Amino acid sequence: MDNREILLDCALTLFSARGYDAVGIQEIVDSAGVTKPTLYHYFSHKRGLLDTLLASQFEGFLDAVRTAAYYQRDLPFSLEKITRTYFEAAQENPRFFRLQLILQYAPKESEPNQAVSPYRLEQQQILQSMFIQAVQDHGNMRGRHVMYAATFLGMIHTYIGEYLNGVTSLADPLTHLAVHQFSHGIYS
Numbered sequence: 001m002d003n004r005e006i007l008l009d010c011a012l013t014l015f016s017a018r019g020y021d022a023v024g025i026q027e028i029v030d031s032a033g034v035t036k037p038t039l040y041h042y043f044s045h046k047r048g049l050l051d052t053l054l055a056s057q058f059e060g061f062l063d064a065v066r067t068a069a070y071y072q073r074d075l076p077f078s079l080e081k082i083t084r085t086y087f088e089a090a091q092e093n094p095r096f097f098r099l100q101l102i103l104q105y106a107p108k109e110s111e112p113n114q115a116v117s118p119y120r121l122e123q124q125q126i127l128q129s130m131f132i133q134a135v136q137d138h139g140n141m142r143g144r145h146v147m148y149a150a151t152f153l154g155m156i157h158t159y160i161g162e163y164l165n166g167v168t169s170l171a172d173p174l175t176h177l178a179v180h181q182f183s184h185g186i187y188s
């Protein structure tokens with residue numbers, strides 16, 4: 001890895017362990033074994049480092065979510081594909097998911113929340129679009145896409161948070177059970 005990649009990796013480790021605001025530039029560069037001017041060369045400032053980190057982490061993940069959310073007229077199948085995509089990504093990259101949750105639930109006007117907000121909104125829009133398409137098969141869902149997307153994503157994040165804290169496993173039976181539980185609420 002070059003210095004840029006080392007800085008991104010160290011920042012991901014530190015931010016996911018203690019939060020963005022609790023980590024200083026000096027700690028990041030010490031962990032990476034570089035100097036502050038090296039960090040500033042690549043990222044200009046701490047927020048630039050966070051923005052670059054999020055962009056690199058979300059790029060492939062959002063593509064995977066888009067693919068999973070492609071609606072094929074089978075809502076339970078689509079919901080399971082989406083849930084599995086999130087669960088597998090959380091297992092493959094737990095530091096990124098912990099960071100994502102930390103940033104998302106930071107105060108609304110804070111720098112960390114503002115940095116992750118476009119990615120949170122994009123995830124919700126992907127899910128909303130899938131629920132809008134599902135209306136053709138489930139008319140009782142009409143006009144509820146915003147609520148369903150927020151609730152579904154919240155459920156997924158809750159299970160991932162429990163996994164990250166060692167409370168549960170994200171094994172396949174959970175995927176099916178979580179979707180089944182969610183589905184009972186939306187079909188009524």
